[in-house]
Amino acid sequence: MNNSDCIIKISNLAMNFHTPAGDIPVLNGVNLEIHKGESLAILGPSGSGKSTLLFIVGLFLTPTAGSYVLNGREIIDIDEKNKAEFRRNYFGFVFQSCNLIENSTVFEDLEYPLIYAGIPPRERKERIDEVLTRVHMGHRIYHRTNLLSGGEQQRVAVARALVNRPHVILADEPTGQLDSENSQNIMDLFLECISDKKTALILVTHDHKVADRCAKTCYFNGGTLTEVA
Numbered sequence: 001m002n003n004s005d006c007i008i009k010i011s012n013l014a015m016n017f018h019t020p021a022g023d024i025p026v027l028n029g030v031n032l033e034i035h036k037g038e039s040l041a042i043l044g045p046s047g048s049g050k051s052t053l054l055f056i057v058g059l060f061l062t063p064t065a066g067s068y069v070l071n072g073r074e075i076i077d078i079d080e081k082n083k084a085e086f087r088r089n090y091f092g093f094v095f096q097s098c099n100l101i102e103n104s105t106v107f108e109d110l111e112y113p114l115i116y117a118g119i120p121p122r123e124r125k126e127r128i129d130e131v132l133t134r135v136h137m138g139h140r141i142y143h144r145t146n147l148l149s150g151g152e153q154q155r156v157a158v159a160r161a162l163v164n165r166p167h168v169i170l171a172d173e174p175t176g177q178l179d180s181e182n183s184q185n186i187m188d189l190f191l192e193c194i195s196d197k198k199t200a201l202i203l204v205t206h207d208h209k210v211a212d213r214c215a216k217t218c219y220f221n222g223g224t225l226t227e228v229a
């Protein structure tokens, strides 16, 4: 693998949350390198900092210290405006809590990022149909998101993360509410997305069957990440 394939290189990352009750150290020297076409599963106990790391990678949180090189560019100190642009251009994020837009339909929820990206209406509809079919939610396209079951919301959240064809898929326990057949279906979809060798996948999971389908597995504990052989 050559260096130009490296899409994310994170070194010596630290994160302390400052709270009135004192500092909460969560990440303490995290190193992470991921290449285009690679898949990484992150395992680890609850509260160990997995979501925090994913939020930092997805540029929703700024770390306390460290280096973050995205596609060859150091971005640890970029301003909020650039951050928002990188976030939009690079990442598809599946949040642990789904975070679907309240009072909208599945279609509207998925259309939002495409409008932002300047995709014309007809292509928007085509892309939404395609990705919803892939997560077996095509029959719910005009359903209100708040009427969906937990597992259905999770599948829509996955579709929304993929509809913009991101360079990096970041998924925080994306199969936590799914049965094993739907979990494997989501993994099929993720792995197909990265098979273009341009996209990378980082996912957090508790499910070893899901982790086993990724090329690499890391274990999070004590604020650092260790690769599992």
Ligand SMILES: Nc1ncnc2c1ncn2[C@@H]1O[C@H](COP(=O)(O)OP(=O)(O)O)[C@@H](O)[C@H]1O
Residues within 6 Å of the ligand: 017, 018, 019, 024, 026, 044, 045, 046, 047, 048, 049, 050, 051, 052, 053
């Ligand atoms: N905004 C915050 N302020 C203070 N503490 C936080 C904040 N976000 C997360 N934490 C703490 O950081 C630790 C790691 O949280 P998290 O990354 O969500 O863990 P995981 O995803 O591995 O379960 C937890 O102890 C949590 O309480």
Ligand SMILES: [Mg+2]
Residues within 6 Å of the ligand: 050, 051, 052, 096, 172
């Ligand atoms: Mg979490």
